Amino acid sequence: MGQQVPIVDYLVLDDGAPHLVAHQCESCGALYFDRRNACAKCGKTSFGTKALSDHGTVRSYTIVHRAAPNIAVPYVSAIVGLDGGGVVKTNIVNVDPDPDHVQLNMPVRMTTFVAGMDDDGTEAVAFGFEPEESA
Amino acid sequence: MADNVWIIGAAMTKFGRYPDKDVVDLASDAALDAMADADAGIHDMNVMAVGSQFEMFTLGQQIQKQIGQTGIPVYNVSNACATGASAVRTVIMAIKAGEADMGLAIGAEQMGKAGLLGNAGKQRDKKNVFEPSGRYGGVMPVEGVLGTGIMPGVFAQAGMEYAAEHDGVGFEQFAKIAEKNHMHSSLNPLAQYQKVFSLDEIMNAPMQAYPNTLLMCCPTGDGAAAVVLVSESKLKTLDPDVRKRAVKVSASVMTSDPWVESGQVQPDVNTLTRMAADQAYEQSGVDPQDLDLVELHDCFATAELVHYDNLRLCEPGGAGAFIDSGGPMRDGKIPVNVSGGLISKGHPIGATGAANIYEVATHLRGEAGDRQVEGAKVGMTHVIGLGSACSVHILEKQAV
Known part of the structure; x- marks a missing residue:
């Protein structure tokens, strides 16, 4: 069993339960998943970090049927507004990928899954969101 | 107060697929048609702007070699799907600034059958070892894993x-x-x-x-469009048949x-x-x-x-x-x-x-x-x- 690494650096796996973290502007509170040279909202240059909620609601979604090679279709892509601030793009997982099962404004919670393995056996762990009412 | 700007010539090629032409041909066809429509020629133009998203290397100068090299300023602009409008606006700004009284704006693209556009991620080469890179510290392509960007x-x-x-x-x-x-x-x-x-x-x-x-x-495809613009004071000196068909940029x-x-x-x-x-x-x-x-x-x-x-x-x-x-x-x-x-x-x-x-x-x-x-x-x-x-x-x- 190899080690695990997060697929992106804003997913934290080694500090309690898996969660998302954002750079936060110390002046205006704007949140960024990537590093910024200055805040795009207010222009200031000091940033801290903020742990984000693993619960949110689906603001929008699409069901992708035609994708890049090696991506299994159909899958659900969504924009999720997180409780307490922050908006994330994610797959909706553990749901039938059709409009009868994916609902706008549906409550969802974060989960993690293994998305790939490199040639040394290291696993990349990704995050997804699943409907709150699923098991 | 800056002068008003008017359109006196406009043209476009049919949009479609042109395997036997290049983007310079398409742009030149639209440009020559727009100038003919304006009853004007390349020597009447004081400024030119050319928009293309995928032809980044001085396309405007390549077009000038087909439609006339007169030494006027040419601006090559790129602004994603707003590229053509950016070319038109560049000429409008030059006229409003008083640097030119007549100019040519061209938008052109040759895409062929490009397929899906977006950030599908790069294929990695040879031995694959996860190393965080980029502004998100990614270790592998995230398209289709963390939602879609296509x-x-x-x-x-x-x-x-x-x-x-x-x-x-x-x-x-x-x-x-x-x-x-x-x-x-x-x-x-x-x-x-x-x-x-x-x-x-x-x-x-x-x-x-x-x-x-x-x-x-929308499909991908090939095509070009061109517009000839003038200042209002210049327009007043032009032939009545040109003035009659002029359209104001309000x-x-x-x-x-x-x-x-x-x-x-x-x-x-x-x-x-x-x-x-x-x-x-x-x-x-x-x-x-x-x-x-x-x-x-x-x-x-x-x-x-x-x-x-x-x-x-x-x-x-x-x-x-x-x-x-x-x-x-x-x-x-x-x-x-x-x-x-x-x-x-x-x-x-x-x-x-x-x-x-x-x-x-x-x-x-x-x-x-x-x-x-x-x-x-x-x-x-x-x-x-x-x-x-x-x-x-x-x-x-x-x-x-």
Whole structure:
């Protein structure tokens, strides 16, 4: 069993339960998943970090049927507004990928899954969101 | 006070696929036709701007070698899907600044069959070892793993966000938009496709990214469009036959996207469009109800719907009711995309923003043939390039 690494650096796996973290502007509170040279909202240059909620609601979604090679279709892509601030793009997982099962404004919670393995056996762990009412 | 700017020549190639021509040929065809339409020649031009998204190496100078090298300033511009409009606006700004009294703007693109556009991620080579890289510290491509960034899905999400916030908007409303634009294109000989499809055929076409089926997505393609612009003082010295067909640029606006919370994960196509529209109405003194036709950026059916609201063509929140009532049909309250729109006229990226201006100017001149909107006096063009850039123009038929 190899080690695990997060697929992106804003997913934290080694500090309690898996969660998302954002750079936060110390002046205006704007949140960024990537590093910024200055805040795009207010222009200031000091940033801290903020742990984000693993619960949110689906603001929008699409069901992708035609994708890049090696991506299994159909899958659900969504924009999720997180409780307490922050908006994330994610797959909706553990749901039938059709409009009868994916609902706008549906409550969802974060989960993690293994998305790939490199040639040394290291696993990349990704995050997804699943409907709150699923098991 | 800066001089007003007028259009005296406009032309476009048919959009489609041109395996036997290159982008310089397409641009030159449109440029020569636009200058002939203006009863002008290359020696009358004091400035030139050329837009292309994929031809980055001094395309304007390559075109000059085909249509005339006169030593005038040429600007090569790129602004995603707002590239063509950016070229037009560059010439307008040069005229308003008093640096030129007549200029040529060209938008051109040769895409071929490009397939899906977006950030699909790179294939890795040889031994694959996870190493964080880039601004997100990614170890592998995230497309399809952390949502989608490919265009049909991105714009599907833009439309579905509107559906989440407003009643009466769903798959059928989006599909009706594609039905309308395909029907409109059947009257436009310059459109890439001219085929009518039923609502049923559109909704049952292969799904790309729900709710966008294949017939609700614009094609890739090749084409060019060109516009000749003059200052009002110069226009007054020109031949009466040129003055008679001149179209006034009553508003010319460009915006980029201001910060919004969700902007880092989903492009916000709404805020900058609303800003551009409001500035254009303010500049021109035109009200939305005055518009006789609108050419807006329907790269996907889901995009057209949200822009009914963003451009103030319908009641706030009423975009679904607007398409359901036939408001944007060619015989409706405000005809939208009577050219067939990007969905069926085509979308050679750099050409699109100039071709929209050609389309509206042609209607205002009463020269649009079978697709003519009768008695059109005022029209709007809108394009948006993701990233984002938005350009809105309001054109009017007036006596000078």
